[in-house]
Amino acid sequence: MVSEKRTALIVAETTRGGNLAPITLELISCGHGISKNMGGDVAIAILAEEIGKAPEDAIAYGADRVFLAMSPILGVYKADAFLQALSPIIEQISPEAILMGQTDMGRDLAPRLAARLSTGLIPDCVDIKFEPASGSFRMTRPVFGYKALADFTSELKPQVVTLKSRTWKPLVPDRSRNGEIIEIDVSMNASQFKTRFVKRVKEDDTQMSLEDAEAIICGGRGLGDASGFSILDELAKALGGAVGASRPPCDAGWASASRQIGLTGKVVSPKLYIAVGLSGSSQHMAGCRDSKIIVAVNKDPEANIFSEAHYGVVGDYRKVIPHFINRIKQIKEK
Amino acid sequence: MALARHIYQMFESVVGLENISDDPAVIISYMYQPFGRTHGVWSEIAPEAVLLPGCAEEIAAIARICNRYNIVFKAMSTGWGIHNLPGVEGAIVLDMRRMNKIIEIDEKNMFAVVEPYVSCIQLQVEAMKKGLNCHIIGAGSNTSVLASATSVVGYGPDGLSMGFSGRNVLGVEWVLPTGDILKLGSTGGQSGWFCGDGPGPSMRGIMRGWEGAWGGLGVFTKCAVKLFHWPGPAKIEMKSHPPNYVIKEPLKYFHASLFSFPDLEKLNEAAYRLSESEVGYFISRLSPAFVGMQMAVGQNYVNMWNSGMLKAMLGYSFLFVILANSEREFDYQKEVLNQILKETGGQASPIAETPEMQAETATEVIKVAAVTRSCFRGATGFNTSFGAMDTIDLAFAQLKAGAELKNKYIKKGVIVDDGGDNSATLIFEQGHLAYTEVLILYDLHDKESSDGALEYLKESNQNCIDKFLGPPIFQLSQVGTGKHGLFSPKCHDYDKWQKKIKTAFDPNNTGDPTAYTSPED
Amino acid sequence: MLLELSDYKDDMRRCIRCSICKWPPLAQVKSLRFSNACPSVAKYNFHPYSGGGKLALGLALLEGKLTEATDEMLNILFRCTACGACDSSCKYNAEIEVLWSIYSIRAHVVGAGYQLDEHAIITDSLRREDNPLSFPKSERGKWAEGLDVKDLSKGGRAEIIYHAGCLSCYDPESAAVARDTVKLLVKAGLDVGIRGAQESCCGSSAFQLGFQGEFIKFAESNIDDWNAAGAKTVVTSCACGFGIMKSVYPLLGKEMKFEVKHISEVLADIIKDGRLELRKNLSAQVTYHDPCNLGRKSEQYVPWKGEAKKLLGQFIVREPEKIIHRGWNGIYDPPRNIINSVPGVILKEMERIREYSFCCGAGSGVKQTMNDFALWTARERIEEAKSTGARTIITACPWCKKNFKDAIAELEEKVEVYDVVELAKQAI
């Protein structure tokens, strides 16, 4: 049964216990927007070992059709297994677009999927519009280390896209929505795959990962020495965020290299990014330029960071930050 | 057709791996030759390779290889000048830079023996340490002593007292196009280089004649040139800073004066009287534009020119320099000078008399270090016309004819408006010989200006013939192909004799014919 | 603003091929033996190795007569210390930017992806270790351990920032001189601070070798950091850095709230107004070597961008007027004043001095990548020094001193080499 309706297919990401990961809600919200001006609907493929409230949540957050593929092998993400599970779903829907997150899974799976479907892929997309005239999509993504943006279109269908996290706001859940849940039988066994998952090790358990943190406090050369980072840790706790560093502190050994934010480090776009004692070089800004709100604390009014920040305080961070923390604590208690 | 590998390797074995190159970057850099061109800065013909020979024997070996494989070769020293590159395809360049020794300065017999890459300034400073001075050509002291003595023209304002390069050359070591090494004059054994005409027929006339063979008759590897008594100090200290270094101490018995005359005829007459009186160290008629461009550039020069001050001061004038060996001689020469001026109505301009101007003039007259300002700084392209070496009268006739013709082109706007009389008139051998080089400045990179300059040069040659002004010194060898066809019939068919000499000295045609004999016939 | 190669077209095609760039300004030639101005053409002889020869290459690249850079072309462009002798000789009679055309040809060629393999070592080191000498960044502050001076990398501000320079940070001998320099400044009561472990390269070798991208990053971050530290004066003893900070930093369009000075200027002032007394009698005959970057190359450079209009027929007038610096406004007298203020020391000048000084041979990466050429040039200069009768060379740059000492090591007749600061210290 090949549906004539134009459908946007979401590939869901689930957490342990079978619930939807935050990125999936953002994907559904984006898919909902597209399907509206496409005059179509939103389908979602949930591939997992065990299913909690995922299908109901998916419908509540805007999905119309939920395709469930259950298998112990799908408990842990593995490209070959996910590709095999997805192909019958895609065949059945022949969607206009397939949306994934620009996440560990999306970055790995999307290129393989697009290659198999011989179709186009736009990774790390920050904007996607359906153009009724041409019947194809116009997508925008950052390139050249966030120094530029590029718009693409493509005639090929389905258009595979991975979306940058925290770009779309999830819809307000509406438990009264109704949607169809379709079970897909998946028969696969481990021996047929050439790769094998061994284990997953959680690092940095003390701190939240930089990619997920809502707020990031980043320290630079201006901290002067390693002791500066203890002040930033305190601020991070007060805001429930994580601490990062630009390259100089990592080179000087004040912070671990895994905490480095920048072109050759991690790329983040939290809601709030507080840059303390860092000049804002091009390599560093490439890692945080797309944060929603950037606050800069630096003693040099001419520092480049002030040309990229929304709010700024010119002064010595050792005097500014402690009082900033106290005030936050007072506000939080109220 | 690039040089065949085995031939390249032969040359390599002669001069050594690091002294030969045919890399495109090296070749293109040598092809940058703006001097004497009318259009652009690049030579049309690319040499096959550039070699840096170390001595006469190496050049002889190179010549023998060239004879066997029919390859044209031509030497260049500083590389500044017309016809530095061979004018035919498949030729090689011998850059003489490594042959830069002063073999000897013979104080007693007052001559120096130099290799091709010794420049006038280098010889001058070494000679002055022994109380001697050398003639420096008008173009500047960065030029090679040997080049102007053996192969290319060689005139300069100090010729009044020191003759010109052609007259100063004595013994010569000459690698013929065939590869034989010929020694002219008294260069054999212990008899030294003091005389240019050894036993047997003298070759000097054949070797260079009037204008030189421009590298068409092989390579001159050593030559002796006359030196002259230098009354000044052994070392000349400079003071002040660029762009005007000036001698620290004034020169004893030195005086430079700038005489202007009511008209050309009076200037002409004074020229005769001055040169026949056998006084003076340096004489040159300097045009207002020439002096103006020496001192200023860009808008400052234009303002100075438009003010008319230059024309008023230097309309028809001579720069005349006295440099005597003793007080009595100094007074005598000044006496002679004043008397001639009185009789010809010459006025000495007061500006030149100040100590600063005396020092500045002395620096430029002795060191000849800043001439390029007047010729090249104004408009990229520079050329000379007229200039046959003849009587003083003819020199001034050339000046008049040149000014007239130039004004026609100035009105067309294709050359720089330098008043038309921008030229240099030099006098030699006590007034026996003189000439006027009529200079034109134009823009090498502006087609209209380049075409205009080329047209002017052709018309100026025709002018020389129509008005019997004698063969022009530089144009003879470069305007269009069939170069000598225009002048040779009017000048006792010299071209035929030159071809006979070329064939005799260069049976396999390895010497570059371009500027010496017309290549095609 | 750093101009493009096409902006120098008018300069490159106005070379008249007069070869004056191969000699000192003619009026200053004093002997045949020491009448070379350009070490490159003096050693390699082919015309392209001279200033004018390189301009022809630049024009050929611009006009498409040369479509790619051959290995020999890279040799031509980089077997050259960018000492600027050709520039000051040519400018005696012309208004041609020879040195800046060469800088621009190098940047053009490098931008197109051509480079000498050895230069990859320098740029890798600059990108990873913030110095061109492949020493670890973590050891940058070692030279100043235990030194009684404000370390601004730990915060704080200072009136004067002493920028030691890469060689003074990593080369033991130069480091010793740098320590003495700091002691002298502190002794003279100046409010001086150093940036210790956070000091990074001034970018001068990157700029001169054509890697203008790397240079801009170092220059911009230095200007930011020096401004932030509230410095009124930045003092360095490295002439290479000084020359580029004076002539190129101002072109980046960033406000520089400080003045750049060479240590010899500061030292000469301190001695003149009595804060430092040179009492010991050293009774020595010395000669002084003018480092190119301290002298002619430290003059302010004014890039000209305008159009050439024609007056009086074909006479070319540049609009706006082209401001030409001829190299004589560099730092020449302070080091000489220091030498002359040492009792018993007699200064015997060499033939090639001041704006027509002859290079020591180390500049723009030559010491690191073509040491044979660096030593050849040094030997030429040492012979000239000996010709004055002196047996001690005083200079004002660690690079010159190091290159001279390396060359002297191979000569039998020993000659002493001291930085001008060492001379002053010996005389206190």
Add this chain to the structure above:
Amino acid sequence: MHFIVCIKQVLDPEMPVSSFRIDEEHMRVIPAQGIPPVISTFDENALEAALQLKEIHGGKVTAISLGYKLSRPIIKKSLSAGADDLLILDDPAFENMDSFATARVLARAITRLGDYDLILTGRQAADWDAGITGQALSEELDVPCITVARQIQLEDGLAIVERMVEDGYEIVESMLPCVITVSNDFGKLRPITIPGITQAKKKPVKELNATELGLNPVPASRCKLERLYVPSRMRTCKIIEEETPEKAGEALAERLHDQGII
């Protein structure tokens, strides 16, 4: 063992922001004077991985580079670092290809090279930051693919790989041959040395164009670039002015709270 490393020549990602200019009409970055192209930073990590594996397991490292008018000195840095031979695919047709076409051309060249044990690429190119070619290449060659590796071990025909994930790392095994894309956490490429440069001059370099690969015309790009521009981030920074830094800290907290940011 035979390791193949794909290295791409890109515009220097660490060029100063002030020199980064785009020609919107031709949709390309205007090459700046004095800023040479570089080997993409992540591809250098891939090369380091190959060189380390070769030191342990022996064998040969082949570097492959694909593009148009590639700069030989820049690409040959791979040989100076230690690669044994270099295959340069240079053709006008290879200019502006997308990742999938690039994967197709690389796959054709690799199959021509004969057998291989491991293909290593950077996790993404430092210019268009796509991160597709490695995975597409594994599909073209029908071999497994492991992405964003930070450590690789080889044991009896298996690759045991630590790959980066958000909150730590995964350990995954794959049969050989396979494609592994390497992350910068693997570690920097070893510094270039003079001996490395002199040896590199003697190492074999092979050049092929599109026709010699039998791939003329090359596969068309699947997505069409419509516009390339520098987003104007005209942010006017609101500076919190107070008499003392301490007061400014407090005022900042209040301002962010009022704006609902904290």
